[in-house]
Amino acid sequence: MTWSFWPFNWHEKIETRSTQPYHDLILNHLEAQATGSSAGSALTIAAVEAAAGQYARAFAGADVKASERVKAALTPSLLALIARNLIRYGEDVQLIGVEKGNVVLSPCGSWDITGGVDESEWVYHIHIYGPSGSVSSYQPSNAVVHCRYSFEASRPWNGISPLGWCNTSGKLASSLETRLGEEASGPVGYLLPVPHDKSPGTDDKPGMHDQLRKDINALRGQNALLETTAAGHGDGRQAAPQRDWMPSRIGAAPPEVLAVLRSDMGRAILAACGVPTGLFEAQGSSQGAREAWRQFIYGSVQPLANLMSEELSKKLETDISLNFANMFAADIAARSTSFKKMVEAGMDANKAAGISGLAAIEA
Structure with a gap:
């Protein structure tokens, strides 16, 4: 042991x-x-x-x-x-x-x-x-x-x-x-909310929605003549939207607090x-x-x-x-003011220039 x-x-x-x-x-x-x-x-x-x-x-x-x-x-x-x-x-x-x-x-x-x-x-x-x-x-x-x-x-x-x-x-x-x-x-x-397509169309003749998509894609700032939605597309005015062809946007909508916190x-x-x-x-x-x-x-x-x-x-x-004396140009005004006040108070100019930092800045 x-x-x-x-x-x-x-x-x-x-x-x-x-x-x-x-x-x-x-x-x-x-x-x-x-x-x-x-x-x-x-x-x-x-x-x-x-x-x-x-x-x-x-x-x-x-x-x-x-x-x-x-x-x-x-x-x-x-x-x-x-x-x-x-x-x-x-x-x-x-x-x-x-x-x-x-x-x-x-x-x-x-x-x-x-x-x-x-x-x-x-x-x-x-x-x-x-x-x-x-x-x-x-x-x-x-x-x-x-x-x-x-x-x-x-x-x-x-x-x-x-x-x-x-x-x-x-x-x-x-x-x-x-x-x-x-x-x-x-x-x-x-x-873009649209009513039910009662005539979807055929291979030879496009339906209402097909023609609508085609007309909208081809607008490029031009005009397009469309049937009004005020009549409710045959279902009566009670089925009509409040505004004609009013699109609703979806996309980024962050709460304002997120932007403030960021x-x-x-x-x-x-x-x-x-x-x-x-x-x-x-x-x-x-x-x-x-x-x-x-x-x-x-x-x-x-x-x-x-x-x-x-x-x-x-x-x-x-x-x-x-x-970084060459970057002190932004401080020239403050240094000049300090230099002026010290000289006016009776200090030697060379000493005041050294204290204020102006003497360290090369021309």
Whole structure:
């Protein structure tokens, strides 16, 4: 018999966990679409794409400050892809490579992560896809750039998107889109009530309904002479309809509350993604749109860029910064006003220009 006495038999137990394979997420999403399940199709709603597209376009215009060998890899299209993935999926993984002395980043289509508590111990099983093949490999943590929108302390290797934090809202928005889609995909047309055809016609002579269909199909904006329905077609005026040949339309007629809820949920999702709804308000003022853009750049885009820069600088072993000073034109009026007030109060013009941000804008 073997006896074990604490603490002499104590040893560290390492828990091994991995992320859900990215391709499994895609397959689950496609399956949900095919089966009509709204739970898996939140990423297909317009509000999510509006937010992801807004970030992608903003990052495509970022001013990258880095060494030349690294800057060549941070192209507008790559930055736009990373930003879009962060909003939609919460994370993005790029394989680091070197080609002709310059850094090259290759987007990974899916990955699994294993390893210990320290991030330096993580091992990435990555998959890079092509039109007719794919490449899989195991890479250490310092061989990949793993940007995350956010994460939980219990799962630091797993990035969480804005919709990941408000999954219920995503399901509701997706369900509303599905219901409206079902309403719109129903039969559409006009029903024309007609009396019973007492003379259905023969092969040589069309009946009343046959001739009626033919005349209606051939109208093309012209006139057609038809027998009035006022006489009830021989059954008396009591059998006559109230109005002559009045068609009834059938088609999409969704309840107004669905449209209102869809609009409200769209705004809620934009807010969750950090995108001011003023950027998409068609009836908003130009001043409101400029303020919304300023809030978006300062409060959402630049902080997310700082998170990306931190990971890029760490893995590429060089200082990298992403700034959007060239997009601050919408804020010129507010900056100029601030500059003017500080100068009028007696502040040095150069100092006032630096504080107001005007000195950072290059002509």
